[in-house]
Amino acid sequence: MATTSPPLIDTHPDLYIGLMSGTSLDGVDAALVDFSQVSPNLLATHWLPYPDDLKTALLALHEPGPNELDLSSRLANQLAELYAEATHAVLAHAGASHTTVRAIGCHGQTVRHQPARGYTIQINNAARLAELTGITSVADFRSRDIAAGGQGAPLVPAFHAHCFGDPNEHRVIVNIGGISNLTDLPSNGGPGGGQVRGWDCGPGNLLMDAWTRRCFGCDYDAGGAIAARGHIDAALLSRMLAHPFLSSPPPKSTGREDFSLDWLLALVQETSLSEDVLATLTEFTARGIADAIKQHCPGTQAVYLCGGGAHNQTLVTHLAALFPATRVEPTDRLGIAVDWVEAAAFAWLAKHTLEGKSGNLPAVTGARGERILGAIYPA
Ligand SMILES: Nc1ncnc2c1ncn2[C@@H]1O[C@H](COP(=O)(O)OP(=O)(O)O)[C@@H](O)[C@H]1O
Numbered sequence: 001m002a003t004t005s006p007p008l009i010d011t012h013p014d015l016y017i018g019l020m021s022g023t024s025l026d027g028v029d030a031a032l033v034d035f036s037q038v039s040p041n042l043l044a045t046h047w048l049p050y051p052d053d054l055k056t057a058l059l060a061l062h063e064p065g066p067n068e069l070d071l072s073s074r075l076a077n078q079l080a081e082l083y084a085e086a087t088h089a090v091l092a093h094a095g096a097s098h099t100t101v102r103a104i105g106c107h108g109q110t111v112r113h114q115p116a117r118g119y120t121i122q123i124n125n126a127a128r129l130a131e132l133t134g135i136t137s138v139a140d141f142r143s144r145d146i147a148a149g150g151q152g153a154p155l156v157p158a159f160h161a162h163c164f165g166d167p168n169e170h171r172v173i174v175n176i177g178g179i180s181n182l183t184d185l186p187s188n189g190g191p192g193g194g195q196v197r198g199w200d201c202g203p204g205n206l207l208m209d210a211w212t213r214r215c216f217g218c219d220y221d222a223g224g225a226i227a228a229r230g231h232i233d234a235a236l237l238s239r240m241l242a243h244p245f246l247s248s249p250p251p252k253s254t255g256r257e258d259f260s261l262d263w264l265l266a267l268v269q270e271t272s273l274s275e276d277v278l279a280t281l282t283e284f285t286a287r288g289i290a291d292a293i294k295q296h297c298p299g300t301q302a303v304y305l306c307g308g309g310a311h312n313q314t315l316v317t318h319l320a321a322l323f324p325a326t327r328v329e330p331t332d333r334l335g336i337a338v339d340w341v342e343a344a345a346f347a348w349l350a351k352h353t354l355e356g357k358s359g360n361l362p363a364v365t366g367a368r369g370e371r372i373l374g375a376i377y378p379a
């Protein structure tokens, strides 16, 4: 007699790799993610720091200079090799073969972001990445949104909504990378719910990093320890807060073009103590985020932080002080550690591209409509 078996549960993993290299120019975040269940499952992660000479060359490429095309192509090749190395490392950590991965979603390294002029440039050689890894690679996620009239950024809010939306709690997710971007998830804004919004709200780590490098000779203010020794200079803070980007209405996006060391140097007085400038920059970064939430996301019940800035304890303390009645916590509490949210988001965006689904949210970027993002380089 034939027996009836229970319906087969699809236990096949749905594996993607996300590679994120953000404005901070610190390196490549790699995450191997299984999307076969409702919540993404991060199987392995790896961080590969940029060599100092690459960081310096990339920083220089942000400014106009001689022989840019050649330089940018050579740096793109070097990046593709690092992206491949990060891919191999994450596969090794998981004991997985490249053949099990459907695609890599690779953000590339932004060197120009000019949506008003109709372009953004994330350098990468995705053809080389596909060749080096044997894995289909999806790249250049932002250009299509800009072609459709959007800012091309931020692109992570759709992923934030997918993972972190809650029908009963109004949450704001703040990613503190080089630039800070936030996602507003009203309590009915979870998957299939109401309006999700998001935008770049101002600087993240990039000004603090630039000042720390210039005055203290290290890449960043670990734990915010140097800023904790300084005092906030109220006059300098108010000059910083007058930056027009902060008061301009969303949708909006920004980059190193708007918040440069030159901009900062023009505001700082020579007599200022370096620690005090860093303390003020840390408060400025917190204010940029907090003011945006207070102005545009009334009723927020919880703020969740991710990105490297979530490790800056002084910044987190300043932010929490600006929200005395609201919980401020890392996204670890929601199941994804602060360092891997963006990499996981680009793995998820690659999945959308491969499946022919849109990845942008027009309410976030200002695009004319939903678009399938990215260019596919088959394995
Ligand atoms: N322990 C730490 N203390 C303070 N800041 C940190 C720490 N770890 C990382 N960061 C900050 O996070 C940045 C990297 O953040 P990340 O999310 O990778 O940004 P991006 O996406 O722009 O690359 C570093 O440049 C540094 O400013």
Ligand SMILES: [Mg+2]
Binding pocket: 020, 021, 022, 023, 024, 025, 026, 027, 028, 029
């Ligand atoms: Mg980074």
